[in-house]
Amino acid sequence: xxxxxxxxxxxxxxxxxxxxxxxxxxxxxxxxxxxxxxxxxxxxxxxxxxxxxxxxxxxxxxxxxxxxxxxxxxxxxxxxxxxxxxxxxxxxxxxxxxxxxxxxxxxxxxxxxxxxxxxxxxxxxxxxxxxxxxxxxxxxxxxxxxxxxxxxxxxxxxxxxxxxxxxxxxxxxxxxxxxxxxxxxxxxxxxxxxxxxxxxxxxxxxxxxxxxxxxxxxxxxxxxxxxxxxxxxxxxxxxxxxxxxxxxxxxxxxxxxxxxxxxxxxxxxxxxxxxxxxxxxxxxxxxxxxxxxxxxxxxxxxxxxxxxx
Numbered sequence: 001x002x003x004x005x006x007x008x009x010x011x012x013x014x015x016x017x018x019x020x021x022x023x024x025x026x027x028x029x030x031x032x033x034x035x036x037x038x039x040x041x042x043x044x045x046x047x048x049x050x051x052x053x054x055x056x057x058x059x060x061x062x063x064x065x066x067x068x069x070x071x072x073x074x075x076x077x078x079x080x081x082x083x084x085x086x087x088x089x090x091x092x093x094x095x096x097x098x099x100x101x102x103x104x105x106x107x108x109x110x111x112x113x114x115x116x117x118x119x120x121x122x123x124x125x126x127x128x129x130x131x132x133x134x135x136x137x138x139x140x141x142x143x144x145x146x147x148x149x150x151x152x153x154x155x156x157x158x159x160x161x162x163x164x165x166x167x168x169x170x171x172x173x174x175x176x177x178x179x180x181x182x183x184x185x186x187x188x189x190x191x192x193x194x195x196x197x198x199x200x201x202x203x204x205x206x207x208x209x210x211x212x213x214x215x216x217x218x219x220x221x222x223x224x225x226x227x228x229x230x231x232x233x234x235x236x237x238x239x240x241x242x243x244x245x246x247x248x249x250x251x252x253x254x255x256x257x258x259x260x261x262x263x264x265x266x267x268x269x270x271x272x273x274x275x276x277x278x279x280x281x282x283x284x285x286x287x288x289x290x291x292x293x294x295x296x297x298x299x300x301x302x303x304x305x306x307x308x309x
């Protein structure tokens with residue numbers, strides 16, 4: 001089913017950007033309404049069972065921090081999608097004004113929904129049931145409405161996942177960090193070669209059945225890449241302070257320093273809890289970095305080669 005879903009969304013986006021935009025807007029809007037419905041349903045029908053429970057064998061003392069780090073990847077993944085708005089910056093009117101609003105609104109909506117959902121789950125199910133559930137939203141619906149309610153919520157949970165299917169290869173290739181083949185655009189203005197590649201890779205990952213490991217792998221890459229990106233801010237500000245910069249960093253340098261410190265703590269905790277996944281993520285990053293240098297070297301050679309007479 002996962003492979004078919006990825007294939008279907010890849011096909012829709014290959015039809016053109018208009019088809020992809022409409023489907024994305026419909027699915028995203030439906031997702032917010034569905035999650036809001038789950039929250040309302042749970043608070044009306046629940047009795048607060050999860051707020052009074054305990055988890056046998058839960059870590060104590062300093063081990064709590066390792067457990068938090070191990071639990072962090074899916075939580076970070078839940079919040080992380082809001083930053084993807086930056087990928088449409090060149091198609092936004094006045095991005096220096098519009099994008100900060102998009103980021104703040106997106107993070108705000110995601111945060112409210114995520115916290116309300118967790119509170120709603122605990123309002124219906126005992127704490128140990130929430131901790132052991134594979135799809136807690138469906139278990140909540142089953143507890144309230146029976147098996148049919150669980151099936152409906154499982155379908156809605158699938159809808160949530162559908163809204164997050166995207167690809168990022170086109171921009172890298174256009175900037176000379178990937179093969180020029182991946183910059184080709186079809187009549188519908190879709191970067192079809194990049195989209196097809198992303199679709200095939202995603203379908204292979206979906207068929208692997210290692211969803212939890214893939215999320216952890218992706219989040220470790222996020223910790224590394226975003227941490228280095230924010231760290232570069234210190235170097236850029238030291239080398240060339242720009243009074244006319246399109247954005248400001250409030251409370252600089254404390255906010256980026258705090259950001260990096262949190263990411264380092266999560267990376268260290270993940271390294272202790274799942275070292276093999278961290279090794280895979282670092283390997284993926286190094287291989288990708290190496291390929292980018294090959295592309296840059298080729299571009300440099302082509303720029304310095306004599307023009308034909």
